[in-house]
């Protein structure tokens with residue numbers, strides 16, 4: 318009798334990696350590996366890594382150090398590194414980390430079962446070749462359709478934008494759009510399993526289909542997804558502001574299922590910095606697009622990403638970022654200190670904003686954002702929101718769900734409400750979430 322082999326996957330970074338990890342678990346499940354949450358019991362440990370900033374990259378090395386002890390106590394344990402750090406380092410990683418067995422790149426997930434088989438025979442392997450053209454279309458992660466209420470669906474991979482600070486085009490390869498028929502099929506299958514909400518995922522979903530003959534553009538894809546029975550809500554991430562097109566903006570007026578939320582990373586509010594970042598839009602362009610979205614979908618929630626301390630960023634540039642934040646009124650913001658990424662365009666600029674200044678700017682930015690987020694959330698108190706219930710919250714004492722505008726809501730209720738759209742009166746607001754009560758009367762809904 319063969320014993321069950323256990324697989325522990327640790328995922329770093331973005332949702333893209335979370336989707337890839339789901340695919341890894343599904344692929345290795347077919348060759349006898351069962352997932353475990355307990356790394357000390359695992360026969361195979363996989364780190365699915367991120368190198369978009371220095372900090373997550375360094376975390377990969379410290380995590381590897383932690384697993385060295387397990388390797389020492391269990392010589393049959395296999396250790397693998399995939400994702401962006403693996404892509405960036407390739408075979409070098411095997412040399413740097415002598416106890417590592419497998420390195421696999423962002424286009425090589427499908428090779429894992431065979432690589433694991435060879436590693437079980439004692440080989441150490443690295444596979445980081447990019448795959449281009451039609452062959453790559455077969456490599457998209459397919460969700461394992463285990464259901465749930467809300468799921469991410471990858472619609473494109475890679476990126477051609479080459480923002481000067483960003484490593485993604487180098488570690489994820491050229492942009493490629495998945496076939497629309499497959500996307501629609503997958504979402505139909507998810508809907509049949511009870512999924513109510515899908516988030517279409519890509520580095521820049523706005524350019525979906527533009528380089529693929531015979532495929533719709535992103536607005537066209539959204540219209541197709543909106544036709545799928547059972548799907549009640551559609552979201553997407555991430556959008557590049559330069560590619561928010563008039564047909565896409567029109568979708569916010571015409572498609573009821575499209576949620577009133579746009580994640581629109583600005584990165585900076587200074588024209589000089591935006592140009593140096595190679596973002597392809599000015600502050601004014603950005604604000605015009607936000608204004609168009611707000612006009613067509615009143616109450617739409619705008620969130621974004623911002624970088625502080627990009628090379629050459631002056632105090633005046635940084636103040637432009639703060640004033641852009643106030644003009645937009647971001648509901649939420651991910652903010653980062655700039656870190657040099659090897660091989661990118663900006664790596665050629667001196668990293669000349671002092672570390673202390675970067676930290677101080679990040680603190681000021683985050684303080685402003687916390688204030689704005691709290692104000693946004695307080696604005697919902699006394700309104701009735703339609704909440705798609707995702708289940709019981711982490712503390713296990715209340716139900717948890719999201720408004721159409723993506724605000725998290727906790728409220729007391731029957732777990733049987735999971736999967737339903739429930740009207741909730743918002744009674745209290747905090748920085749990270751709203752609290753409310755189920756509306757017995759079923760009164761009208763306030764926008765977003």
Ligand code: SAM
Nearest residue numbers: 369482483520555582622623653654655656658
């Ligand atoms: N494709 C998305 C876009 O265009 O906005 C974002 C992708 S990136 C994985 C996520 C975020 O990481 C970026 O929006 C940016 O704010 C941040 N980021 C990327 N490179 C960075 C760097 N070198 N230093 C600091 N933050 C960085």
Ligand code: SF4
Nearest residue numbers: 476478479480483485
């Ligand atoms: Fe990176 Fe820019 Fe592509 Fe986003 S659009 S992944 S920030 S290069």
